[in-house]
Amino acid sequence: MARSIVSTQSxxxxxxxxxxxxxxxxxxxFLNSAxxxxxxxxxxxxxxxxxxxxxxVVASRLSENxxxxxxxxxAGPSDEGVLEIEIPAFAATAPKTYEWNTTTVxxxxxxxRSVEFRRGHVLGGGSSINGLVYTRGxxxxxxxxxxxxxxxxxxxxxxQRYIRKNEKWMHPNSRRNVSGEFxxxxxxxxxxxxxxxxxxxxYLFDRLGLDSAKLxxxxxxxxxxxxxxxxxxxxxxxxxxxxQRSSAATGYLNATVKARPNLTILxxxxxxxVLSDGTGKNIRxxxxxxxxxxxxxxxxxxxxxxxxx
Numbered sequence: 034m035a036r037s038i039v040s041t042q043s044x045x046x047x048x049x050x051x052x053x054x055x056x057x058x059x060x061x062x063f064l065n066s067a068x069x070x071x072x073x074x075x076x077x078x079x080x081x082x083x084x085x086x087x088x089x090v091v092a093s094r095l096s097e098n099x100x101x102x103x104x105x106x107x108a109g110p111s112d113e114g115v116l117e118i119e120i121p122a123f124a125a126t127a128p129k130t131y132e133w134n135t136t137t138v139x140x141x142x143x144x145x146r147s148v149e150f151r152r153g154h155v156l157g158g159g160s161s162i163n164g165l166v167y168t169r170g171x172x173x174x175x176x177x178x179x180x181x182x183x184x185x186x187x188x189x190x191x192x193q194r195y196i197r198k199n200e201k202w203m204h205p206n207s208r209r210n211v212s213g214e215f216x217x218x219x220x221x222x223x224x225x226x227x228x229x230x231x232x233x234x235x236y237l238f239d240r241l242g243l244d245s246a247k248l249x250x251x252x253x254x255x256x257x258x259x260x261x262x263x264x265x266x267x268x269x270x271x272x273x274x275x276x277q278r279s280s281a282a283t284g285y286l287n288a289t290v291k292a293r294p295n296l297t298i299l300x301x302x303x304x305x306x307v308l309s310d311g312t313g314k315n316i317r318x319x320x321x322x323x324x325x326x327x328x329x330x331x332x333x334x335x336x337x338x339x340x341x342x
Contacts, residue, residue, distance in 0.1 A: 062297040065111075067321045070299070077104045077297075080319050082304045085158020089281035093225075096296035105286075106321060107300045109154035112161045112282045119277050127162050131155040156300055157282030160226075165278060167228045167270040169196055172261035189261055197221040200228055201284075206276035207232040214268040216257035225284035227274025242266050 064070065081092045084107040092105040109131060112118050117127040133152045139145045153159040172189035179188040186192070202220035205211065211230050220228070246254040246266040255265030272279045290296065299321070308318040 062294075063111075063291060064297065064299045065301055067299065067302045070321075077102045080104045080106065082106050082307075082319060083108075083158065084156050084282065084286070084298070084300075085153060086160050086281040089157060089285040092296065092298075093285035093290050096290065096293050099293070099295055102295050102297075104297045104299060106302050106304055106319070107156050107298070108303050109156065109300065111300050112156045112280070115155075118155070118161050118280075121165055121271065121273050121276075121278055124162070124164055124278070131162055155282075156286065156298070157280040160272070160280035161278070161282055165271045165273060167259065167272045168263070169259045169261075171263040198224055199226055199284075200224040201226060201274065201279075203227050203229045203274045205229050205232045206273075209234055213256075215270065216260055219257055219260045226272060226281070227279035227284070228270055229273050230268055230270060232276070239268070 078101045079092075079095050081088045081095070081103065084092070084105055088105060088107075092103050095101050096103045112131075115127070115131070117123040118131065131154055133154045135150045135152060136147045137150055139147050151159070151162060153162045155161045175187055175189040175192055179185050179191075198221075200221050201224040202217075202222050206229075209232070214230055243254055243266055246252060253265050255262060255267035258265075258267045259270060277283075286298065291298065302321050304319045304321055306320040307316050308320060309315060310317040
């Protein structure tokens with residue numbers, strides 16, 4: 034398989050001074066710049082770096098405990114009020130401001146072409162700019178992880194409680210009849226991130242595809258592609274609820290979560306370094322802009338591309 038190298042624009046870093054940053058916890062705090070951080074208050078218990086599907090969940094879960102003070106740092110801007118993010122039909126038109134704008138080097142197997150490699154640079158990370166297709170993967174994949182790690186907690190059966198905790202299955206906004214297009218038994222209805230079928234009834238192309246599934250045995254009709262069996266022809270499921278994109282940001286950093294006085298969300302801010310406590314074993318500070326902020330624990334929840342940033 035041909036391998037490609039992902040490159041990103043370099044980020045110039047200024048000189049940094051190390052000032053201990055602390056924040057008063059009086060009301061919900063949403064900051065647009067590192068310069069908005071006050072310099073006197075109670076230190077954070079956790080600093081979560083990155084607000085994608087990993088960081089948003091961690092920050093949300095940690096801040097459920099009102100005794101834990103959490104700072105969530107996101108390099109990109111807020112997702113709120115961006116129609117190209119909110120409206121599913123505009124998914125491919127989001128301004129480049131909300132991406133890291135990375136491309137591959139020329140790939141031999143693609144006739145030397147460089148291709149776009151989309152990654153979210155916005156609250157919610159990639160879940161705020163992706164194509165909204167909802168797929169859990171196959172049971173074989175999870176069971177393979179369980180075998181490789183020796184940890185049966187990764188198995189398809191054991192991971193279901195977490196998948197169900199995440200999902201909020203919804204009826205399409207059009208309220209059309211979706212009987213026979215999904216299996217209710219493999220979905221849950223009270224999670225954080227919405228999932229649904231499309232608003233429109235099946236198009237002619239879909240119907241022709243499903244009819245063809247009856248004529249051959251290789252790709253048969255699959256009632257639900259998220260049942261653990263991902264092979265066959267079936268109806269696409271989307272991370273859409275009430276006609277709008279459902280993302281890590283809308284699901285785990287919603288208005289209720291943002292109202293927690295012990296959660297601070299800082300956007301438009303790069304974490305330039307993580308700093309140890311002097312032992313070389315524990316990370317106790319992160320450097321943001323021209324300051325550093327102290328914490329008890331630091332959670333790095335970014336993806337693996339283009340690091341360090």
